[in-house]
Structure formats: structure tokens, C-alpha cells
Amino acid sequence: MTPAVVCRGVVKRFHHYEHRTTSLREFFIRTVLRRPIHVRRARFTLRGLDLRVDPGEAVALIGSNGSGKSTALRLIAGIYQPSEGVIETGGALAAVIELGAGFHPELTGAENAELYASVLGLSRSEVAERFPEILAFADIGDFISTPVKYYSSGMQARLAFAVAVCVRPDVLLLDEVLAVGDQAFRERCLERLRAFRAGGGTMIVVSHDFDTVRDLCPRAVWLDHGLVRMDGEFEAVLDAYRAEQG
Secondary structure (H helix, E strand, O other): OOEEEOOOOOOOOEEEEEEOOOHHHHHHOOHHHHOOOOOEEEEEEEEEEEEEEEOEEEEEEEEEEEOOOOHHHHHHOOOOOOOEEEEEEEOEEEEEOOOOHHHHHHOOOHHHHHHHHHHOOOOOOHHHHHHHHHHHHHOOOHHOOOOOOOOHHHHHHHHHHHHHHHHHOOEEEEHHHHHOHHHHHHHHHHHHHHHHHHOOOOOEEEOHHHHHHHHOEEEEEEEEEOEEEEEHHHHHHHHHHHHHHO
């Protein structure tokens, strides 16, 4: 079986600058004195991530804040490029990772939805065909004709999620999106995600709402300081994680 997502030896490092040369004069002075132009040190977010997710699997990434969960999703989505290692994905991929990410604040919700759907691979005719479904699912009323810069975080989440699920991708990446919005919207999202899984869709979910992801994901991967501590059945991984947290 060809995997939906594969990460092999993925490393992601960011740099903390203790000094950054910002002027041409300083550049020449530091060059003449043979001092480094920039002084920086690496901060690792992921240290050799190995992960395989097969088609139809639903996997939860769990761990404390700063453990690398969201970074892993951004790498899989292609938002970040790995410092080392290889990431491979199969089929169409949609990500709801950061509220409003990819939305242009000056464009209306309708215009942003059409652009986002096009970026996810839909043709103009497919966008037109599925647009009523997107509007119905987002359920933001007349705000669909309002620039996104006036949206609340919940409205942005509604629109982004509606587009992501209505374009029917092969792989869906979700980062804490189910924590936003009212109870009715969350229930609607869960119903759609259950249907997505039943239809053979693949999901990778980041959430601290374990009751919600337990219902969606039979498998969990525990990340700790950028390393995989445990990968297995959801309850077993969650019990180990909670025991570590005390």
C-alpha cells in the first residue's frame, strides 16, 4: 500500500539571532575585524521525525506546547521546508492549520473561499459546483460578502474548515481548529470528519481536546521536545503521556 504521508529523518531547526548585522557600515567593520556577520544559534523543533500514515488512517499528534506538533503539520503541508530529511505525500492535501492563513484580509469571504479552493486543486467549474456547499457549511450569513479582515477568529475557522472539507481532499491536516467556534459548529465539524473517515479519507490532527480526538483517531503519536516518544493505540499513548505529566 502506498502511504498517504511519509516523514523520514525530518529535522527542523530555527535560528535565534544573538546579533544580526543590519547596516552596510557594520558589515564592513565586522568583515575587516573578521567577526561573524551574524551571531546565531540553532533551536531544534524536530529532531529526526519518522512517521508513516497510510490511506484511511486518522492519527492524533499529542504532546505539550513546544513539542513540535504544529511544526510537523506545517512541514507536511509544505508551509515549512525541512532542514533535513524527506517528506512525501500522496493525493490532494488540505490543511486548516492557522486561522486565516492564506486568506487575503482585503478580499471578501467568498473571494477567499474561491481562491483557497482553487489552490487546493479545484477547477473553476468544480469551485462553482461546490460553492453552495461551502457557504452552507460555513454558515456565516451575509458576512460572506464582507472582507475577511472584519471576521472574528471563529468566522475565519468556519470558512477555512468549510473549504477544506468541501473540496474533499485525500489528506486533511487539522491544528486545534475544533477548539474554535460554538458547540453546534463543532458538532457539525465532527459529523463531517466522521463521514470523511468513513469514505476513506486520511487525517492528521493536533488537539489538546483528547475527548474529541479520541472519537476520531484510533492512533496517536506522542511528541516530546521534537522526538517521537511513543506511537500506537490512542488510549495507550495518552495514558503514557498523562503519566509523564503527573
